[in-house]
Amino acid sequence: MLDLAILGLLQEQELHGYEIRRRLRDELGLFANISFGSLYPALSRLEAAHAVAVAESGGTATTAPSMPFTGSLSGERAGLRARRAAAPRGTKRSRKVYRITDQGLQLFDQLLDADEPAGTDDARSFGLRLAFARHLAPQARLALLERRRAQLTRRLATDQVRVAGPTLDVYARSLVEHGTEATEHDIAWLDRLIESERQKQAAPRSENHEPHAGDAVTAMKGINP
Amino acid sequence: MLDLAILGLLQEQELHGYEIRRRLRDELGLFANISFGSLYPALSRLEAAHAVAVAESGGTATTAPSMPFTGSLSGERAGLRARRAAAPRGTKRSRKVYRITDQGLQLFDQLLDADEPAGTDDARSFGLRLAFARHLAPQARLALLERRRAQLTRRLATDQVRVAGPTLDVYARSLVEHGTEATEHDIAWLDRLIESERQKQAAPRSENHEPHAGDAVTAMKGINP
């Protein structure tokens, strides 16, 4: 789930961990306060999978791109010092700037368009996908919205069973009822989005999906006929 | 978080794991689909902490309450067979029925009234507490509602910063705006609950908090003056 978020942000520009966290929190509002204990391992994971790479875009001068091998410094620390030495002036501080790779772009599209894993925190998962919906082909976008709508409709049904069921106390009852209202509100919102999407597809004015600028990936996705 | 839910349910009656899951899902709607990988470890945890105990309430006849020591059966399996043998008719099947202990009641009150851990999934945490709000002293209940209200108000402020900030694309923007609306809706709901609580406290008719029937715990909580 977090992988998708990271890849989505990196698609717009190179970023370092701390900044990724800031954007997720301040701009998107998803992942209210994503923990570094999730973020950094996720970045390592993605790096290991060659979906992202350290950009090392450095400060002003692009000095030797590969670590100059300082010799005596012991293992782990050496890496840190090397990075610090590589970009000392101009940029804020020693930081690992990541960029997305071609494989990363592929992975992103794959994750974004994949069926939601049913069980997990639906709202988060959907929210994240919607936030990056501009990267989806128009029909995939519509499918996402409709899948979510169906999900909420199902929830509404179970909610009705709940209120009809064993008598809940005042507070639990209020909670369930408020939940139902919120779901209805969500569905109405989705209906507006779906309507808007349909219109956009009926009258396609100029470019409506990102200037993705010919990356081989879109061909795989079946934008087609 | 899950501990609170378990203790809350067990407060009403003895239950086994599978049934706890069912209630959380079907009746409360919290924890959409709580995993057994969380539930059973949580029960073990609580049992280790002496907050719950296996009730072994058995079927029709309360045969020997302690395992009769079948001898040859090897370790783990022995426990299962013993339980199975202990309550073969009447009840559904071999199951571990848990009951809450005095320490468990104490822990429940402590968890329920504790300050929310700020970071975590607020909605879930609050929802859970509200579902068991009847176990709280009137002022603690009011405090819970007001704490939540303040939380949402803060969120509303950051949301406004978000929309004012860097221009989001159509979808991300719609997401944020809908989130804001939902938060406003939540606050209005809380206001209604708070109002209702205030009235209840002003005109206290008969018993308004559970027939808790003199357990020593309430004394600790400072219900007082």
Added chain:
DNA sequence: CATTGATATATCGAACTGATATATCGTGCA
């Protein structure tokens, strides 16, 4: 020039999820 606070990366243990394994019971159906 020491202290504090913001920026930044990293790691640990505990908790939760999704998947899977195992066993038993009840029911339908051949």
Added chain:
DNA sequence: TGCACGATATATCAGTTCGATATATCAATG
């Protein structure tokens, strides 16, 4: 009768995420 199947039930595993904490640097402040 028997036996396949689905529901009930407990348990465990690997992979993620979270909250806390450690460490280091830089900027501002007094």
